[in-house]
Amino acid sequence: MLYNKYLKMHIKSSLEYKANTIFLATAQVLVFVAEILGVWMLFERFDTVAGWGFYDSLLMVGIVMTTFAFTECFARGYDEFPNLIKSGSLDRLLVRPVNIYYQLFGAKIEFSKFFRIILGIVISIIAIININADWNALKIIVLIATYMCGCVVIFSLMLIAAGISVYTIENLEFVNIITNGSKELAYYPLNIYNKWLTRLFTFVIPVACFNYLPLSYIIGVGNIPLWLCAISPFLGILFIIPCLIFFNISLKRYQGTGT
Numbered sequence: 001m002l003y004n005k006y007l008k009m010h011i012k013s014s015l016e017y018k019a020n021t022i023f024l025a026t027a028q029v030l031v032f033v034a035e036i037l038g039v040w041m042l043f044e045r046f047d048t049v050a051g052w053g054f055y056d057s058l059l060m061v062g063i064v065m066t067t068f069a070f071t072e073c074f075a076r077g078y079d080e081f082p083n084l085i086k087s088g089s090l091d092r093l094l095v096r097p098v099n100i101y102y103q104l105f106g107a108k109i110e111f112s113k114f115f116r117i118i119l120g121i122v123i124s125i126i127a128i129i130n131i132n133a134d135w136n137a138l139k140i141i142v143l144i145a146t147y148m149c150g151c152v153v154i155f156s157l158m159l160i161a162a163g164i165s166v167y168t169i170e171n172l173e174f175v176n177i178i179t180n181g182s183k184e185l186a187y188y189p190l191n192i193y194n195k196w197l198t199r200l201f202t203f204v205i206p207v208a209c210f211n212y213l214p215l216s217y218i219i220g221v222g223n224i225p226l227w228l229c230a231i232s233p234f235l236g237i238l239f240i241i242p243c244l245i246f247f248n249i250s251l252k253r254y255q256g257t258g259t
Helices: 002-016 018-045 054-074 081-087 089-094 100-107 111-130 137-168 173-185 195-204 212-219 226-237 240-253
Strands: none
Touching (some): 018 054, 018 111, 054 111
């Protein structure tokens, strides 16, 4: 497969500069540890936050870190889309007889994020062992769907950012605020925030669909109907449809760099 060749190429590239890869991975791990300490210090001061305990929020952190790191590792080409436009490289991708999505997935694979994926999974396992939940087959399915929903929603945000960059060329800072801000916001239950913020990240950007809602069903907390919480990851995945439409429309309006 062509994608296997992309993987081998990026692995060789990473191994060519081993020290750089190690330093980047170490920095990623240190940032991750600092974020975990921030959550831990909060719960050292307060036993619960809006009815959620430390391990409940730790599972949120594990899900968010795993999904963000996984998406940033394998879909980095979409995050770097403005650079492709500015350098004229997008013109070259568009004239190739290979699907543009396929090429963007292979354009850049950032293996330094791989260590954060592993740490996110480890943190998730620790939290799952310690949370107070009566596990059954349906809850396991919802948990798996939660991780899938997280990856899809984050990738969808990358598609929006890439589509906007067709018109602006530069990657606008407010888009970074939304993507990175949603990550920081998703470390904690959404019901602790103001209603307008909760509604924004539930109905407009469905962060709640891989954060507050499915975990409310798994743990059995909150006043939202549990059946709605259970299907929320599957509803959140639908967010990719308008994002794909917007990205495709933006690509059709792309007129080239003239270089």
